[in-house]
Amino acid sequence: MEIEEIVIKPEVSEKNYWRDIWRYRELFYILSWRDIKVRYKQTVIGAAWSIIRPVLTTIIFTIIFNRIARLDNPGNAPYSLMVFVGMLPWQFFANSLSEASNSLVGNANLITKVYFPRIIIPASSVITSMVDFAISFLILIVMLVWYRYLPGYHVVFLPLFIIMAFVASFGIGLYLTAVNVKYRDFRYIIPFIVQFGLYITPVGFSSHVLPEKYRLLYSINPMVGVIDGFRWCLLNEELYIPGFILSLAITIILLYVGVAYFRRMEKGFADNI
Amino acid sequence: MKPVIEVKNIAKSFIITHEGKKENYKALRDVIAGGVKKMFSFSNSMRGRQTSEEFFALKNVSFEVEAGDRVGIVGRNGAGKSTLLKILSRITPPTAGEIAIRGRIASLLEVGTGFHPELTGRENIYLNGAILGMKRAEIKNKFDDIVSFAEVEKFLDTPVKRYSSGMYVRLAFAVAAHLDPEILIVDEVLAVGDAQFQKKCLGKMEDVSKNEGRTVLFVSHNMGIVKSLCNKGILLNQGEVEHSGNVQSILSAYSDQLVSDNSVVYKHIAGDQRVEIKKINIARRNELSVYDKISISINLAQTDNAWQLITKYHFFLLFHNMEGDVIWSVFQKDNENYFDRMPGNSVKVDLLNILLPGSYLISAGIFDHNDQFVDWVEYAETLEILSAFAGNKTFDNRYGKVTTKAEWYVD
Numbered sequence: 001m002e003i004e005e006i007v008i009k010p011e012v013s014e015k016n017y018w019r020d021i022w023r024y025r026e027l028f029y030i031l032s033w034r035d036i037k038v039r040y041k042q043t044v045i046g047a048a049w050s051i052i053r054p055v056l057t058t059i060i061f062t063i064i065f066n067r068i069a070r071l072d073n074p075g076n077a078p079y080s081l082m083v084f085v086g087m088l089p090w091q092f093f094a095n096s097l098s099e100a101s102n103s104l105v106g107n108a109n110l111i112t113k114v115y116f117p118r119i120i121i122p123a124s125s126v127i128t129s130m131v132d133f134a135i136s137f138l139i140l141i142v143m144l145v146w147y148r149y150l151p152g153y154h155v156v157f158l159p160l161f162i163i164m165a166f167v168a169s170f171g172i173g174l175y176l177t178a179v180n181v182k183y184r185d186f187r188y189i190i191p192f193i194v195q196f197g198l199y200i201t202p203v204g205f206s207s208h209v210l211p212e213k214y215r216l217l218y219s220i221n222p223m224v225g226v227i228d229g230f231r232w233c234l235l236n237e238e239l240y241i242p243g244f245i246l247s248l249a250i251t252i253i254l255l256y257v258g259v260a261y262f263r264r265m266e267k268g269f270a271d272n273i
Numbered sequence: 274m275k276p277v278i279e280v281k282n283i284a285k286s287f288i289i290t291h292e293g294k295k296e297n298y299k300a301l302r303d304v305i306a307g308g309v310k311k312m313f314s315f316s317n318s319m320r321g322r323q324t325s326e327e328f329f330a331l332k333n334v335s336f337e338v339e340a341g342d343r344v345g346i347v348g349r350n351g352a353g354k355s356t357l358l359k360i361l362s363r364i365t366p367p368t369a370g371e372i373a374i375r376g377r378i379a380s381l382l383e384v385g386t387g388f389h390p391e392l393t394g395r396e397n398i399y400l401n402g403a404i405l406g407m408k409r410a411e412i413k414n415k416f417d418d419i420v421s422f423a424e425v426e427k428f429l430d431t432p433v434k435r436y437s438s439g440m441y442v443r444l445a446f447a448v449a450a451h452l453d454p455e456i457l458i459v460d461e462v463l464a465v466g467d468a469q470f471q472k473k474c475l476g477k478m479e480d481v482s483k484n485e486g487r488t489v490l491f492v493s494h495n496m497g498i499v500k501s502l503c504n505k506g507i508l509l510n511q512g513e514v515e516h517s518g519n520v521q522s523i524l525s526a527y528s529d530q531l532v533s534d535n536s537v538v539y540k541h542i543a544g545d546q547r548v549e550i551k552k553i554n555i556a557r558r559n560e561l562s563v564y565d566k567i568s569i570s571i572n573l574a575q576t577d578n579a580w581q582l583i584t585k586y587h588f589f590l591l592f593h594n595m596e597g598d599v600i601w602s603v604f605q606k607d608n609e610n611y612f613d614r615m616p617g618n619s620v621k622v623d624l625l626n627i628l629l630p631g632s633y634l635i636s637a638g639i640f641d642h643n644d645q646f647v648d649w650v651e652y653a654e655t656l657e658i659l660s661a662f663a664g665n666k667t668f669d670n671r672y673g674k675v676t677t678k679a680e681w682y683v684d
Contacts, residue, residue: 008363008372030403034389034396041391113386114404115363183301270365271287 017263021117032124036131050132051139054091058084061204074208077235081147085234086203086227088136089165093223094194095129096166100173101180101190108273118266119259122177126170133162144234154233161229168222168251174258178265181273202227206237219243222251275375277456277488278338278361283370285331285356285512330356331512334370338505340455343482343489345503345520347496347527352509354492358460361490376455376488379406381477390434394425394444397433401448415451423447450477456488457481478502496524496595496632525559528632528655539653544639544646547583548575553637553654561626561656563676564663570621571637585611585642588620593634593652600674601628606640627675630660630668 007016021028040047058080065071066079073082100122104111107121144151180186201223210218218224219240225247232239331353338344346354359365361372362380387404388397398419402412412419420426423444425436433441459478479502482489493499499506499520506523508516508530516526539550556568571588587605594600603624605611612620633656638649660668 004375004377006363006374006378008360008367008374010367010369012366026409027403030400030409034392034400037396038389038391110387110404112364114380114406116404183304185300185302189301267366270359 017117021119024116024120027116028120028124031120032127035124035128039128039131047135050135054084054087054136055139057091058087061087065204071205073206075206075231075235075237077149077231077237078147081143081149082206082231082235083204084140084143085230086201088133088140089161089226089230090198090201090203090223091136092129092133092165093169093226094197095132096126096169097173097176097194098190099125099129100169101176102187103173104177104181104269105184105187105273111273112270118269119174119262122173122262123170126166126173129169130166140234149235151234152236154236158230158233161226161233164229164248164251165223165226167255168226171251171255171258174262175254178262181269182265197221197223206231207240207243208238215240215243216246219246220250222247222254225251274340276337277340277342277375278336278490279373280334280336280361281371283331283334283357283360283367283372284329285353285360285365286327286329286368289326289328329512331360331367334509334512334514336507336514336517338488338490340376340488341486342505343503344491345499345506345523346490346492346509347499347506347523348509348515349530351511353512354509355460356512357509358458358490358492362458374456377406378456378458379452379454380458380460381449388433388441388445391432393430393432394420394436395429397444398448401445402451405449405452406454407452419447419451422450453481453485454487456490458490460492475502496527500524524632525657528559528657539650541648542651543649546576546648548573548586548639548647550637550639550648550650550653553635553650555635555654555656558654559657560659562659562661562663562665563626563629563668564678565626566623567626567656568621568623569635569637570619572619574618583641583647584613586647587611587640588622589638589640590622590624591636591638592628592656593636594674595632595634597634597652600633611642626658627677628656628658629671629673629676630658632657 012020061083062080065083071079073079075082077085103121103125104118110116111118111121176186176190201221207215207218207224207228219242225244228237228239228244228247231237334353334357346357348354356365358380360367361374362378387401389400392400398416399409399412403409407415420429423440423446425440425444428436428440433444436444457478475498478489478491481487482502489502491499491503503520506516506518506520507514508523508527510530515530516523541549550571551574552572554570554572556570561567569590589605590603591599592601603622605622634652635654635656636649636651637653639647641647662668
């Protein structure tokens with residue numbers, strides 16, 4: 001049998017860092033599986049929760065913005081369908097952020113006792129939110145049938161936008177969870193960020209209602225690109241290309257910054273947690 | 274063949290800031306509040322107060338471990354043993370230096386690390402196995418063995434939160450026992466919590482190291498266990514390797530270190546020291562065997578002729594194992610001979626040693642006529658009992674903590 005040699009140094013080389021993640025992929029699967037399993041075992045309503053939440057929020061948005069405030073979708077799709085299509089990626093993003101940011105502190109007993117690439121922990125909590133997303137997506141299909149709304153050929157691009165949502169929430173989640181280890185009261189700020197984000201992200205309205213000159217600036221929010229992309233794929237709404245490119249670029253930068261910050265802080269996790 | 278572990282000039286330092294706080298993490302509000310304070314205070318006046326200092330938990334640590342070595346790492350609390358193990362098991366990175374490890378490495382951890390109470394026994398076997406570093410296929414292969422070892426067949430699909438504590442420990446241990454790394458790391462401090470589990474862990478270690486020829490690194494305060502399990506040793510002192518070599522020489526260096534520290538100041542834990550115990554001398558301290566005579570003399574100092582005021586004072590001795598449990602106690606009052614006058618500057622006591630081979634700590638004290646403490650020194654001296662009977666007869670590895678002679682006759 002080949003003997004594996006491990007070299008421990010103050011700085012981990014780039015190659016070894018990524019190779020180690022590959023080596024620990026089984027632990028990653030099993031931790032993700034644990035998180036999913038526990039999530040649906042612990043709550044009484046379990047999976048139903050990931051249906052109830054987006055549906056109720058969509059109903060409330062429709063009543064308040066559409067019926068009372070007379071806000072409508074400038075595109076073809078019904079207002080409530082537009083809201084739900086935006087609500088899906090948003091809720092995935094919001095869940096991922098809150099789950100990921102608490103993930104390291106929540107697994108402190110593992111981190112102080114066993115070695116594994118720490119990035120596995122926030123990654124598996126984003127994966128868990130992905131399962132919620134998948135369940136809510138079934139409701140979307142029901143809604144599309146109900147409204148007899150057939151997505152065009154764009155729908156084949158949907159996986160790309162799902163990946164983009166994943167990357168955006170993973171990048172920010174990495175940053176938040178590392179900050180959370182260092183500043184333990186940071187977690188109180190996260191619900192606020194999520195709440196605030198809901199209003200500055202085009203969930204209850206279409207980004208087409210914005211004045212043309214602000215649209216590019218607005219796309220600095222990566223979720224603008226994701227939600228517009230979802231609506232483009234599923235509801236055949238027009239995609240604002242420059243804005244999408246900016247959102248995509250910001251998403252990639254966020255991932256890069258998140259990983260870099262996480263790696264810098266990672267060495268101190270066992271000592272600081 | 275290359276050594277399985279090569280440690281070169283490892284150092285680990287922590288930055289300690291003197292803010293009078295002990296938390297590892299900061300609160301954001303403090304940082305913000307501190308920042309605001311700084312803005313409003315006159316430039317440099319605040320900066321001087323917050324001093325920070327680099328503290329070295331380990332420095333210049335170098336050693337090599339050959340395949341099949343069983344290495345005991347000893348040293349006092351704070352010597353850096355646990356930090357060294359944490360670096361070797363990659364939980365925390367070193368600040369400087371380099372380590373090469375050739376072979377699969379695993380640690381025996383606290384009972385059921387990573388067990389999730391909501392998950393079933395079956396699920397937890399896979400989870401815990403993966404956390405300890407086993408591959409899925411490997412766990413699958415050993416699954417039946419693990420289950421029968423733990424004796425939990427009937428409860429495999431029950432969440433472990435409904436397990437009795439005995440079942441829980443058995444399952445946790447069963448998984449750990451089926452690990453087969455080339456290098457095993459055991460921290461006694463981590464393995465405690467359950468005496469039975471600890472015993473099983475030690476049994477497993479012995480099995481792994483002696484019978485299967487694996488490499489073991491073992492951190493312990495229990496010199497008896499180190500001696501019986503290990504063939505090599507490393508003595509750490511304030512973050513540096515003080516000695517390394519065969520286990521016998523390490524242990525005697527360690528006990529010399531303990532005693533030389535102790536002789537400086539005894540720890541007085543009770544009494545007003547009207548009469549103070551200055552020094553406890555044990556004749557042939559490191560040469561005694563089972564059933565040998567122990568001769569102890571206790572040197573005393575008194576304030577203002579205190580003896581005149583005390584009548585019926587009497588002494589006691591306690592023998593502790595290295596974990597601090599009292600194994601044997603000896604009280605002068607049992608003989609009903611008390612001292613009534615100043616006996617000179619020392620008191621002598623002779624007794625027959627009933628302690629089995631191992632390392633012990635000695636405490637001694639004085640009571641006055643009201644059974645109030647006059648003095649009590651804890652862990653004042655160490656005592657090493659050799660693995661032999663008096664008269665250099667070979668020891669028979671008998672069970673127990675103490676052994677006595679008795680009258681035997683046919684009725």
